[in-house]
Amino acid sequence: MNDTTKALTPDPANPPKPATRSSKAASRYAELQAAKPMIECRDVHKYYGDYHALRGIDLTIREGEFFSLLGPSGCGKTTLLRTIAGFEDISSGVVLIDGGDMADVPANKRPTNMVFQSYAIFPHLSVAENVAFGLRRDPRPKAEKAAAVEEALKMVGLTGYGTRAAHALSGGQRQRVALARALILKPKVLLLDEPLSALDRKMREQMQVELIKLQRQVGITFVLVTHDQEEALVMSDRIAVMFEGGIAQLDEAETLYSRPVSRRVADFIGVMNFLPATVLGEEAENIRVDVEGLGEIDIPRAQIAGKDDDDPIMIGFRPEAVNVFPEGQPQTAPRQNGGTIDEVVYYGDMTYYDVRLDEEDGTRSEPVRISMRNVFGRDIPCVGERVTVGWSPSSMILFR
Amino acid sequence: MKSGGLRLYAILYLAFLYAPILLLPLFAFNDGTIIAFPLKGFTTEWFGQMIANQTLRRAFTNSLTIALTAALLATCLGIFAARASTRFNFPGKTPAMGLIMLPLVLPEIIVAMSLLVVLLAVGIPLSIFTVILGHTLICMPYAIAILSTAFSSLDKSLEEAAYDLGETKWSAFRLVILPLVMPGIVSSLLMSFTISLDEFIIAFFLAGNEPTLPTYIFSQLRFPKSVPVMMALGTVLVVLSVLLLTVAEYFRRRGVARTGQKDHGGFL
Amino acid sequence: MSAPRFDAEARQGLAMISPPLVYALLLLAAPLLTILAYSFFKDGYLEVIREFTLDNYRTALSDPVFHKVMLRSVVVAMLVTLVTVVLAFPVAYFLSFAVRAERKAMWLFLITIPFWTSYLIRVFLWKVILAENGVVNSLVTLLPFVDHSPFGNMLYNVQAMVVTLAHAYAPFAILPIYVALEKIDRSLLEAGQDLGESRLMTFWRVTLPLAMPGVIAATLIVFIPTIGDYVTPELIGGGKTPMIANMVQANMLALDNRPMGSALAVTAMVIVTIVSLIFLFLNRRFLKVRQ
CATH class of the missing domain: 3.40.50.300 (P-loop containing nucleotide triphosphate hydrolases)
Known part of the structure; x- marks a missing residue:
């Protein structure tokens, strides 16, 4: 849970990583x-x-x-x-x-x-x-x-x-x-x-x-x-x-x-966002995929999980693995995409944002859920507002 | 709540239920052989006659023997049936339980007649024993109804917990299930006892020459002379059953309190 | 969560049920089958001739005395059932809705006591109440300007039997209705009124349908023993208004015609079963409405 607070003070050298124990x-x-x-x-x-x-x-x-x-x-x-x-x-x-x-x-x-x-x-x-x-x-x-x-x-x-x-x-x-x-x-x-x-x-x-x-x-x-x-x-x-x-x-x-090994496990444990992906090429250490709303990503082979036969190939990420900021505000995440806020759910200490990512063809993706810790003195973006979504390939899992 | 009218009605209804019964003590102590007003004065003669009556005493001991035995048998058999029906699934459960509970919906005259025909055909002489057989049969469904409620309110994991803590299946039953269903067993015994004590038709046809209380009362009701003694006997019986009921209610409440359930009232 | 374990559980269950089941098979199933068999046999002098015949049923069904007795039994039982259930419902309603929770046990206790006192004595009491020199007549005679026994003899007719039986079976009707009323979720009634129904209409559209299973149970509990009652026709009817039980007994014992007695018993059982099934069918329809 505490990686979200870290993510609020982004450090260019340390992109967000999954939390580990001491x-x-x-x-x-x-x-x-x-x-x-x-x-x-x-x-x-x-x-x-x-x-x-x-x-x-x-x-x-x-x-x-x-x-x-x-x-x-x-x-x-x-x-x-x-x-x-x-x-x-x-x-x-x-x-x-x-x-x-x-x-x-x-x-x-x-x-x-x-x-x-x-x-x-x-x-x-x-x-x-x-x-x-x-x-x-x-x-x-x-x-x-x-x-x-x-x-x-x-x-x-x-x-x-x-x-x-x-x-x-x-x-x-x-x-x-x-x-x-x-x-x-x-x-x-x-x-x-x-x-x-x-x-x-x-x-x-x-x-x-x-x-x-x-x-x-x-x-x-x-x-x-x-x-x-x-x-x-x-x-x-x-x-x-x-x-x-x-x-x-x-x-x-x-x-x-x-690192859930299948979409079903990922669905059962916590919340996970899924976006459809297409495999572009396989390299020694990475697999290159094209993801709706996020663009091309190199996924390390350690971040590959299985899926049920009926499911399409997907990219999955947890709500806290991604940041959201008002458009124009500088941020340091290695990858950034534009989006529009679809829904805001306020929980007191946290806020959940449903964001539709901009697609290359001008349409918008299905909403993805992003959680942010609320910080005193900072405004919570509202529905319809344009935002920048910051993320890193290291927090993405490929289900194939 | 506008319950004033309803309350009045309920009280009148209770009066209707009790009025005939209140005649019993009234005429049991009345110094007159005819049951009619005005009352003639106080006497205990009818009670004296009742106590001196040899046949009546015999009928009383017969009835006690029958009721005690039938209550015990019906409750023991009922424990088996109640536990089988609440705890296990097995093929043929519904028809088996249906047959066992059938006397509940069968006019007693049919039970009595069919048993009589078979006993005579097989050549078993009519006696107290044959009445016990019949009474156990008709008390069993009531016993099962009471015991099933007691068994089904038990959490199955209580038994498993005892087993898990090192007891055997039998000692788990003895240490956990039996104490918890004990109020149900007491109720079942009392219910069966009372039903048997009061039962007339089966006793009338299956007792042979042995009198029981109800058959003796029935035989005496033809003679106007013995009616006041019957009033005295009726008084004693009512007092006894009220006492018995009070004891039963006491046990039921204690059982409810001990296991911390909510009191719903009543045994039925 | 755990589905039935067929082998071990079935074996244990069957072992557990066998003592009461064997008892019921020997002392209930076997006798019932015997009278069913007897009803198709011929009657000989002091013995039963084992030859198949339908004569017993033919005779019984064409006998005007049997018709009269059967009709009387059904009418008396129906009347008693109607009277007890109609009179009992308000009491059950009062108990369930108007009595405070901590006093319910006491009210139930009061209602059950008469049921635990000797049935025979209760029936007999009605005989002394209704007799020509009985309680009612003698009480009324105490009033000025009333002749001796103004109502005469009130015994030996159907009305007297109905009153006696209705009194004897009254508590049987209250308890099942009370149980059904207790099960009704009180918020349903509030919902009924919240949705704009009056108190009376809420009772009609919500309480009564939900109480129906209890009413049906009460009906059966009163009807079945009443139709087979032996004592009341003997004592209150004075032997002049026999019902089916008295007729079965007369044929079986006094006339020593076991096959005829058996046929009558089987016919009575069939009629009780049919009536009960009608009630159960009604109950099922009500249950279906509920679901």
């Missing part, structure tokens, strides 16, 4: 890549009668990783989570957890615990009884178990709530009880099925941060199912985007955002 984040990646595999799925298929719910899932989730399964409803993400938990049998393939084959291991014997979408807090038990539920078969003395419950409640910030009736809790508190109840058993993997979908926006954002902190604190693998791309981007080390029972892309959050 070196600290990079070292976390390196550590995770070296960690041992915790969950491995090998060619996992699942049929419900004739319906093919999982179509050959292959993935490896590492120890200590915060992993998300992201996709629209019905894409199979919940089914995949439930096969890992052991609630659903798989039709074929292998699921390994910590190196052990889970084929004949039922859910109550797996080293995983789950936080349910509805939280599944037992309404007839108190908070402490809920948290202690899984300790029934634990041979430790009562006092030790009680201490463990206190500990778990403290970890989720519910110290002193033990004697409360579970049904009297708020949504966020239930969520915490569900977390404590699962984590007290020290599972190797915590599975979270859309855990934040029932919370309001503010609470959701707060819980996202807390979940990340909690994951770093306990250090175990978290697997999150969500349909909210923002939530997945905020929380995860890596994300698997799923469509129709298959994994469309599995990458780190920023790669997924800046």
Whole structure:
């Protein structure tokens, strides 16, 4: 997000580039890549009668990783989570957890615990009884178990709530009880099925941060199912985007955002503008294309993604990868085009502009969406105003 | 809201519902054999006669035995059916449930007659046992209706959560599902008990020579002499059922409060 | 989200349903099929001759006594249903719309109590109320200038049976209508008035159609047991105005003609089914309107 502020004070030497994480984040990646595999799925298929719910899932989730399964409803993400938990049998393939084959291991014997979408807090038990539920078969003395419950409640910030009736809790508190109840058993993997979908926006954002902190604190693998791309981007080390029972892309959050491998993934994650393009020639490092409204561009081969067979060849770019300024105002972006503002959507901290770019034949392109951070003392261009759009080939992706 | 007229109507309606029942205590304590005004004075003689009556006592114990057994059987079978219908999908579910719920829409005389014909043909002697068989059959749909509501209001993931936390399928059922549907089970037992206690037609045809409370009452109503005793008996029965209902309502409210649901009122 | 799992789930479900299902097959399906079979058999002295015949139905359907009894049963049941449902609707409406939420449980409790008291006793009470020396006559006699038993004997006729049955089944009609009214989204009624309808027209165009499934349910719940009622014709009708249940019983037991009794029972079931299907069909039409 902070690249938009940078773009407002353009530096000719540094054209806008996709945001990257700090070196600290990079070292976390390196550590995770070296960690041992915790969950491995090998060619996992699942049929419900004739319906093919999982179509050959292959993935490896590492120890200590915060992993998300992201996709629209019905894409199979919940089914995949439930096969890992052991609630659903798989039709074929292998699921390994910590190196052990889970084929004949039922859910109550797996080293995983789950936080349910509805939280599944037992309404007839108190908070402490809920948290202690899984300790029934634990041979430790009562006092030790009680201490463990206190500990778990403290970890989720519910110290002193033990004697409360579970049904009297708020949504966020239930969520915490569900977390404590699962984590007290020290599972190797915590599975979270859309855990934040029932919370309001503010609470959701707060819980996202807390979940990340909690994951770093306990250090175990978290697997999150969500349909909210923002939530997945905020929380995860890596994300698997799923469509129709298959994994469309599995990458780190920023790669997924800046280098989606297909138009469908790009459409699902954030907003992306698409403009029709024609390939003019292929060079060793670049592909030369002609784009409606932008002209000829050399796209580096690293910025090429796939597309569905039916789609035309396209150029895609994110709203924040492009700047817009009143016509005539000097700016330093390497490439500049003229355009007209079609629509202005004001968001307080940001403004979205729909701009129609000038074509060579005098017509105007379909509107592209451009986001700009609002700056005190600067006017927001209005509908119909002529503007200059500044951009760089390095933020363009070719879908072909 | 202009509900004044409606309220008056509702109160009159309640009066119509209760007026005949209020005659019961009135004439149960009335010192006269004919049920007519003016009242003749206070007496407890009819209650005394009622308690001394051997056949009536026998009818009472018979009815209790039948109602308790039938309520237990109907509720146990009902738990199976309610859980099957709310939790599983299987081929033939609709016709199977249809058959089980059929007594709800079948005149009792048909159930009684067809059972009687078969029992006689097979050669099973009529007794309390045959009445229990019939009562279990007609109580089962009511039990299922109550229990299905209890089972279907349960979140399926509660059971999964217990299983996920290391319990077996059976202990998950015992620790989570059973306590949560307990108010439903109590309601089902009470409902079945009351239906069986009050049931006349099946008891009339399937009991053989054994009296039950309703068949005994029916036999006594021919004799004007025993009518005041029946008024006394009716009074006792009404008081008992009000007590039973109050207990049931108490359990229902406690169940509602414990699981934090919204109170919608009523058991039906 | 999860589609049915056929193998494991079907097996578990079938295992779960089997105890009650076997019970119902043995004690309900088998007996019903038996009387269906009997109805096509011939009657012999003290036994049933297993020879196919339609005579029982032919005799029953051409018998004027059967016509009269069947007609009486249907008329009584229809009248009782009409009276109970019409009288119950305003009470259900009052309960649902005018009573404060926290007092609803109490009102329901009051309405259900009479339903839990002995049916036989309630029927019998009407006998002592309506009798020649009964409660009503003796009460009115207490007034000055009124002769002994001004109304005479009010028992042993259809009207007395209708009053008795209507009283016995009153709570059955209130509850389903109440449930249907409770389900109505209150904003629909506000929308009706917002769109320019009067309170009365809103009731007619919104509330009533939405309450219809409850009314139909109430109708069935009252109609089915009433048409098969045995006690009221015996006690209030004094055995002089039998209904279908009494006729079935007489043929089965007193006359010991099982095939004839079975044929009557099957005919009664068919008639109940037809009437119920008509009501259900009406209900479906109302439901379709809703969608």
